[in-house]
Amino acid sequence: MDKKTLFGNIQKKESFLCIGLDTDLGKIPQHLLKEEDPVFAFNKEIIDKTADFAVAYKPNIAFYEALGPKGWESLQKTLDYIPKDIFTIADAKRGDIGNTSKLYAKAFFEQMEFDSITVAPYMGKDSVSPFLEFEDKWVILLALTSNEGSKDFQVLETEGGKPLFQQVLEKSQQWGTDNNLMYVVGATRGEKIAEVRSNAPEHFFLVPGVGAQGGSLEEVAKYGMNKSCGLLVNSSRGIIYASDGKDFGDQARLEAKKLQKEMAKYLERYCR
C-alpha cells in the first residue's frame, strides 16, 4: 500500500487507529479455549467488530511465535482475514546482517504478505536496506520507543550533542523515503514527539503507548500530526481486552469507536 492510499483510508474512516493484535491465550475469554483455534477465533471477532474504525492492524509476532507452529498458523489465518484495504504491520522488530535480513523480509513480505514490518536500527544500514528493496512494502524503524528502557540508549548524546534517536532519524532518511519508511515514536514521549516530527516532517509515525501505557492521544496529535496525518496510533490491550466475557467483541468495538471519534476531532483540528 502506498502513502497516498493510506492517507485516503484515514480520510475516509476519519481515523488513524491501529489495533494491536497482541493475542494472549492467558487473557482471552475462557469460553474461546474450546475452539479449535482460540487465537484465530478471538482475532476474527475483534476484526469483525472493529474493522470500520481501524486503518491498520498490528499483530505482535511474539504472541504467535510463543505458541510454536500452531501460532504461526493462527497468524497466517488472521492476516488472510484482515480486509485488503487495511494496512498490516508485522510487529517483529527484526534486523540482522544483510543476508539474514533479506530472509526475514522474504518471510514477512513474500511468505506472509504483510504491508510492513518493525525493524531495529542498531545494526545499521546493511541490516535495514534489504527490507526496503520490496516494492510497496514498508519498514517501520524504531526511533524513540515508549518503554522506560528507551532512556538507556536512545536519548544519549552523540557527536554534536545530538541524541542517538536523532542520528537514527537523520541517517535512515538517506536509506529510504517517506513512501517506504516510517518511524516508531512512543505516545508516552509527550512534547518530544514534536522534536521527532521536526527531524522527519513527511514520514508516517507508528505511535504505540496510548491506552494501557497511559500516553495522551491529544498530545500525540498536537505534536505529531502533519498535512497527510502522518500518524498511526496503536492501542492493543486497551481495545482487545476491554472485556474478558462473551461481550469482548462489542466492548472492543466501543473502545475503538471512542478513539476513532477523538481522532476525527484531531484530524479536523491539526491535519493541515
Ligand SMILES: O=C(O)c1cc(=O)[nH]c(=O)n1[C@@H]1O[C@H](COP(=O)(O)O)[C@@H](O)[C@H]1O
Ligand atoms: O513497535 C511497537 O509496536 C512498540 C514500540 C514501542 O515503543 N512500544 C510498544 O509498546 N510497542 C508495541 O505496541 C504494543 C503496545 O501494546 P499496548 O500497551 O497493550 O497498547 C505492543 O505490541 C508493543 O510491543
